[in-house]
Structures are given as C-alpha cells and as structure tokens.
Amino acid sequence: MKRSLFTFIIILSFYSCKKSFFYEDPYNSGLSIFSSKNYNVCSAYINDSAWISEYNNPSIFSFTPNTSPIYLSIDTVNNPQSDTLNIVWYGGFKYSPPGFVPFQEHFYLTFAFPVKKNFTKTDFLNWNGKLFPSGTTSTTVLFSSLPYYYPNNYSQMTGSGKIYFVKISSQPNNGTSISGLFEGNIGDTILIKKGRFDFLLDPSQINLP
Amino acid sequence: MQPKTLFLFFIALALSIHAFSQQQINIATGLSVDMNNKGNFVQTPVYVQWFATNPNKIVSFFVYGEMFFPVAGYSGSDSAFSVNTQPNAIKISKTIYNYNLCLGLGLRFKTFKINNGYLFEELTWGLSYQKFTVNYKNYNSTNYDILNPDKGLNNGSFFCGFNIGYKKNNWVLKLSAQTPPFILRLKEYPVSYNYAAPLQLTIGYGFNLQKHKK
Numbered sequence: 001m002k003r004s005l006f007t008f009i010i011i012l013s014f015y016s017c018k019k020s021f022f023y024e025d026p027y028n029s030g031l032s033i034f035s036s037k038n039y040n041v042c043s044a045y046i047n048d049s050a051w052i053s054e055y056n057n058p059s060i061f062s063f064t065p066n067t068s069p070i071y072l073s074i075d076t077v078n079n080p081q082s083d084t085l086n087i088v089w090y091g092g093f094k095y096s097p098p099g100f101v102p103f104q105e106h107f108y109l110t111f112a113f114p115v116k117k118n119f120t121k122t123d124f125l126n127w128n129g130k131l132f133p134s135g136t137t138s139t140t141v142l143f144s145s146l147p148y149y150y151p152n153n154y155s156q157m158t159g160s161g162k163i164y165f166v167k168i169s170s171q172p173n174n175g176t177s178i179s180g181l182f183e184g185n186i187g188d189t190i191l192i193k194k195g196r197f198d199f200l201l202d203p204s205q206i207n208l209p
Numbered sequence: 210m211q212p213k214t215l216f217l218f219f220i221a222l223a224l225s226i227h228a229f230s231q232q233q234i235n236i237a238t239g240l241s242v243d244m245n246n247k248g249n250f251v252q253t254p255v256y257v258q259w260f261a262t263n264p265n266k267i268v269s270f271f272v273y274g275e276m277f278f279p280v281a282g283y284s285g286s287d288s289a290f291s292v293n294t295q296p297n298a299i300k301i302s303k304t305i306y307n308y309n310l311c312l313g314l315g316l317r318f319k320t321f322k323i324n325n326g327y328l329f330e331e332l333t334w335g336l337s338y339q340k341f342t343v344n345y346k347n348y349n350s351t352n353y354d355i356l357n358p359d360k361g362l363n364n365g366s367f368f369c370g371f372n373i374g375y376k377k378n379n380w381v382l383k384l385s386a387q388t389p390p391f392i393l394r395l396k397e398y399p400v401s402y403n404y405a406a407p408l409q410l411t412i413g414y415g416f417n418l419q420k421h422k423k
Contacts, residue, residue, distance in 0.1 A: 023398050023399060025354075025358070026358065026360045027350045027354075027355070027358065028350075028354075033357070033358055034290075034354040034355065034356055034357075034358070035356070035357050035399075036356055036357060037357065037399065131292065131297055162292045162293065163292070164290060164291075164292045164297065166290050166298075166356065179356075181290055181291070181292045181354060182292065183292050183293065194354065196354060
C-alpha cells in the first residue's frame with residue numbers, strides 16, 4: 001500500500017514537469033523580464049494591470065493533462081485562399097483592472113496571422129527577426145474565455161496588434177525557441193502594452209507540418 | 210547578509226580578544242582585479258588588519274576589515290527592441306560597478322628570513338558582502354525593452370582566502386587571493402556577472418600600539 005502511494009506521488013510529480021521561470025522586470029513592475037532563455041513565460045500590461053501566462057491546472061483528481069500556456073496551430077478551413085496561423089496564450093491577472101469586463105480573470109489571448117497555404121515550420125523559422133503587421137500580413141488580436149477554435153465562442157473580442165519575433169530558432173529534440181514583444185488594442189476599451197514572451201516549444205505545442 | 214550584521218559580528222569578535230602583548234594595526238591599499246569575471250572589475254582596496262598578539266611571531270592571529278571601491282566599472286552593452294519605434298533594434302551601453310565589504314579572521318605564518326625582513330603566508334576566512342550596480346545609458350524604457358537585462362545584486366556569505374607577503378621593518382607588501390562568497394544562486398535573478406573573487410596586490414604599514422599591562 002505504501003509503495004503504491006509512493007509510486008502515485010512520483011507519477012503525479014512528473015505530471016507536467018515543464019517549468020516556467022518568472023523574474024520580475026526591474027523596469028516594468030509586475031511583468032517578467034524580456035528574455036531569450038526559454039523561461040516559458042509571457043506577460044503584458046492589459047489596461048495597466050499585469051497579465052501573466054500560466055498552465056491551466058485541472059483538478060488533481062481529473063487525470064487530465066495541464067493545458068500548456070502556449071501553443072501554435074494552423075487553421076486551414078476558414079479561407080480557401082490562405083490559412084491562419086494562431087499563437088495562443090493562456091493566462092490571468094493577479095489583480096484584475098477595474099471595470100475589466102470580459103470573462104473571468106483568466107482567459108486566452110490569441111494573435112492570428114494570415115499565411116500561405118501549406119505554411120510549414122520552416123516558414124515559421126524564417127520569421128526570425130520579423131515584425132508584424134508587415135506587407136500583406138496583418139495581425140488580429142483575440143480575447144476569449146475558450147480556445148479560439150471552439151464553436152460558438154461567444155465570449156470573444158477582436159482587435160488588432162503588433163508582434164515582433166525577436167528570436168525564433170530550432171532547438172535539439174525538435175524543439176523551437178521563440179521570444180519577442182507584442183502590443184495591441186481592442187477598440188478603445190482594452191489596451192495591451194509591453195507584452196513579451198519567451199518559450200521553448202516542444203512538438204506537441206507547435207502544430208505545423 | 211546585510212553590512213550591519215557584518216559590522217556587529219566584527220565588533221563582537223574584536224571585543225572578545227584579550228591582548229596580552231604588543232599589538233599592531235596594519236593599514237594597506239593597492240589594486241585588485243576580479244578573477245571570477247575575467248578581470249572585468251578593477252578596484253582599490255582599503256585594508257585594516259589588527260594583530261592582537263605580536264605579528265612577528267612564527268604564528269600570529271589577526272582580525273581584519275576591508276572595503277573595495279571600484280576604480281572603473283565594467284562597460285558592456287545589451288540589445289533592446291521596440292514594437293512601435295524605429296529603429297526596432299538598438300544597442301544600449303551599460304556599466305556595472307562592484308563594491309565589496311569583507312570582515313574576517315586569519316593566521317599569519319612567518320617562514321623565511323630575507324634581507325632583514327621575512328616572507329609570510331596567511332590563511333583568512335570571514336564574511337563578504339558584495340553589491341553590484343548596473344547603469345544603462347540613454348535607455349528609453351517607454352519605447353524599448355532590453356533583452357535579458359542586467360540588474361544590480363546585493364548579497365553576502367562566507368569566504369576564504371590565501372595571502373603571501375613580505376615584511377621589512379613595518380612595511381608590508383602582500384599578494385592576496387580570495388574566493389567569491391559561497392552563495393547558492395538557485396533562484397537568483399539571471400545576471401551576466403558572477404560574484405567577485407578579488408586578486409589584489411597591496412602595500413601597507415604597521416603601526417605598533419602600546420603594550421597592555423595585565
């Protein structure tokens with residue numbers, strides 16, 4: 001009995017071992033530093049309150065894997081001319097800004113880009129050092145209480161933004177490092193400033209051919 | 210560990226020592242380079258050493274205090290980026306200064322007589338408190354964000370050291386090496402520098418104090 005309990009605890013402790021490292025930016029209180037060291041963290045001021053990425057931890061008894069704070073995916077169905085690349089973060093406020101309506105304190109933040117058909121991981125790696133919007137590539141920002149791909153996602157708000165992929169590189173074991181900056185707005189009611197991200201994506205978090 | 214704690218420790222230690230023969234205070238200064246940061250930090254040390262017993266014995270015990278002042282900071286640069294300002298990527302200069310405060314104990318071993326003076330070695334151990342300050346020049350923090358920014362750190366812990374020197378009359382020439390403070394940096398802010406391990410060359414003079422009668 002004791003051995004079974006011990007084994008269970010060991011298995012539970014490896015249950016999403018990916019670690020994130022939060023070091024507060026000395027120049028932007030409440031936000032993580034802007035880094036390129038695979039710290040697996042994203043943060044931004046949303047209406048002047050610090051919003052930070054986090055793992056969506058289900059109940060300890062649900063035996064459901066933790067939801068990653070980030071994933072990349074291609075949406076191929078909505079447009080016959082092009083596909084849409086989505087970068088999705090999940091996170092929350094420590095203190096919600098006053099009057100911040102949307103959903104709860106925790107929600108999904110998505111940056112969406114139109115990309116060519118058959119957009120691959122190699123095409124994404126070539127975005128190293130690029131800032132969007134650029135040329136014909138616009139950038140859409142979405143807030144949602146559910147991942148963007150859920151049908152009838154009523155709790156969704158759309159705006160525009162900018163994102164700068166400062167560094168994108170391949171890593172051993174098929175990993176991809178991404179780090180960069182972003183900002184955006186949804187009308188005049190929601191303002192995103194000083195956004196930064198630094199992640200090491202494993203193949204399960206980047207759904208690109 | 211805070212400087213106040215170090216100072217109180219030093220006072221308590223000094224008061225606990227009962228002198229029973231000739232005492233001597235050595236004051237020295239010189240130049241120090243840091244071995245733990247590729248010599249990037251150059252400092253001027255000011256060193257006060259108190260021998261409660263005759264320092265010319267084969268083995269003598271002392272306590273000491275030392276302050277290191279930066280001669281020149283370490284100059285480097287970091288990259289900064291902006292989403293909304295041109296140019297989107299720039300280089301920003303930075304200067305890092307290092308200050309140290311050390312309080313410790315030691316043993317001096319007198320070895321060879323040379324030319325009316327003598328060679329000696331010293332073993333030291335004590336507490337070291339180090340402070341780093343980081344200054345970024347012309348940094349527009351509103352529009353730019355520094356990638357992997359540096360930050361000043363303050364911390365202290367135990368250290369040990371080894372010195373070799375030559376004493377003639379009351380003049381002392383000494384070469385000293387010291388470990389960085391033993392600090393676990395598991396969750397510390399990721400900076401580009403290490404805690405300093407000074408290698409210093411100093412010259413000083415010993416002032417004989419009055420004998421105590423007991």
